[in-house]
Amino acid sequence: MLRNLPHARSLLFAASMLVAVGASGSPPALERVSFTPSSSRPGTVVRLHFSEKVASFGLDRNEDGRGVRITAVGAEAKASLLCDTPIRPFAECVIGHESAGLTIRLAVSGTVAAADIYRDARVGSDLLVYVESESASVVAALNTPPDEDEARRLSERLSHSVAAQRIDTVIIDAGHGGKDPGTIGVGGIREKDLVLDIAHRVGAYLQDLAGVHVEYTRSDDRFIELRERGVIARRKGGKLFVSIHANWARNSRAAGTETYFLGRLKSEAARGVLERENGVIALEENRGQYGQFDPAQLVRVRMTESANLVQSQDLANRIQLQYRDRVGRGDRKVKEAPFYVLWSAGMPAILTEVGFISNPSEARFLGSEQGKDYIASAIFRAIRDFKVAYEAGLDVAAR
Numbered sequence: 001m002l003r004n005l006p007h008a009r010s011l012l013f014a015a016s017m018l019v020a021v022g023a024s025g026s027p028p029a030l031e032r033v034s035f036t037p038s039s040s041r042p043g044t045v046v047r048l049h050f051s052e053k054v055a056s057f058g059l060d061r062n063e064d065g066r067g068v069r070i071t072a073v074g075a076e077a078k079a080s081l082l083c084d085t086p087i088r089p090f091a092e093c094v095i096g097h098e099s100a101g102l103t104i105r106l107a108v109s110g111t112v113a114a115a116d117i118y119r120d121a122r123v124g125s126d127l128l129v130y131v132e133s134e135s136a137s138v139v140a141a142l143n144t145p146p147d148e149d150e151a152r153r154l155s156e157r158l159s160h161s162v163a164a165q166r167i168d169t170v171i172i173d174a175g176h177g178g179k180d181p182g183t184i185g186v187g188g189i190r191e192k193d194l195v196l197d198i199a200h201r202v203g204a205y206l207q208d209l210a211g212v213h214v215e216y217t218r219s220d221d222r223f224i225e226l227r228e229r230g231v232i233a234r235r236k237g238g239k240l241f242v243s244i245h246a247n248w249a250r251n252s253r254a255a256g257t258e259t260y261f262l263g264r265l266k267s268e269a270a271r272g273v274l275e276r277e278n279g280v281i282a283l284e285e286n287r288g289q290y291g292q293f294d295p296a297q298l299v300r301v302r303m304t305e306s307a308n309l310v311q312s313q314d315l316a317n318r319i320q321l322q323y324r325d326r327v328g329r330g331d332r333k334v335k336e337a338p339f340y341v342l343w344s345a346g347m348p349a350i351l352t353e354v355g356f357i358s359n360p361s362e363a364r365f366l367g368s369e370q371g372k373d374y375i376a377s378a379i380f381r382a383i384r385d386f387k388v389a390y391e392a393g394l395d396v397a398a399r
């Protein structure tokens with residue numbers, strides 16, 4: 001079974017020289033394409049109905065992230081075959097032929113967040129393609145204030161279903177990695193290394209907490225796209241998402257810790273952090289898509305977000321309290337901003353800036369074993385206290 005690897009450009013088997021002729025003596029023919037929402041994941045499943053088993057197949061993502069191309073080596077399409085009217089998130093389905101064989105191009109509205117191709121276990125001749133899209137325009141949409149009444153109503157309704165889940169899996173997200181070093185501080189300290197180290201320490205503390213399972217978006221020095229981080233978090237069943245970063249400022253005296261939850265951009269100071277941490281995602285590029293965005297879907301996003309935001313803000317407060325009262329760090333307070341990574345997580349999520357590595361004294365503290373350990377234990381205690389308070393609420397509600 002051929003599974004998609006997230007960043008591989010091309011996943012064709014090196015079998016294109018095989019003569020792909022089916023049992024009947026004719027090449028496998030694509031007879032129909034059908035689309036159904038996945039029953040287990042947020043995306044859509046595309047079924048490619050073939051007359052015979054396709055010997056080799058592959059999937060690549062378009063360079064611009066807005067679609068996928070499926071290649072079925074040595075296959076052809078039944079004459080006059082058209083794709084059924086595609087359902088969300090697909091905008092277009094085009095069948096064509098290239099030298100390798102049959103191609104099916106699927107364009108999505110938004111960007112492709114996850115894509116997989118595999119053979120159907122039951123109907124061996126069919127191929128199944130799973131595609132999940134994430135429209136970055138939601139981030140822009142979050143900048144428009146929601147209707148207060150609607151937000152409260154939805155939040156109340158959702159608190160029941162959201163609260164039905166214990167915080168049994170915590171996702172620790174070390175910012176940056178690989179070709180993205182993050183910021184570089186005094187003495188050459190690199191954000192990506194520092195936050196990975198702290199992430200492992202937080203994870204080590206959490207492992208010992210009963211009923212908590214820890215997952216990392218990255219546990220080594222590798223590059224992961226922002227949108228991929230949220231996908232990983234959800235795939236691993238995360239209930240809480242903690243993204244760890246280090247701050248930087250031109251002014252070497254800037255100091256202190258701050259913790260963000262997903263929200264609207266309220267200050268110019270937050271804009272600098274936002275632009276740095278949103279990194280590779282050029283938000284501006286995606287703003288134009290807002291017009292294509294389905295308002296019903298936006299309402300659903302807001303429903304989830306409004307319930308998650310209360311939790312996120314609570315955790316952010318607890319982290320800042322720990323930094324200030326237990327570790328004696330400067331308190332730049334809890335802030336809100338539309339971080340892509342927090343939105344993509346789709347669960348209570350915070351992004352914490354553990355200090356300024358552009359400040360000589362903070363860089364020294366953060367670079368020390370003790371400093372890293374103090375920061376990690378502060379984050380750990382905040383998560384632990386949050387979990388205890390949150391689950392006590394669940395138990396009361398369940399009585």
Ligand SMILES: [Zn+2]
Nearest residue numbers: 175182245246
């Ligand atoms: Zn960062």
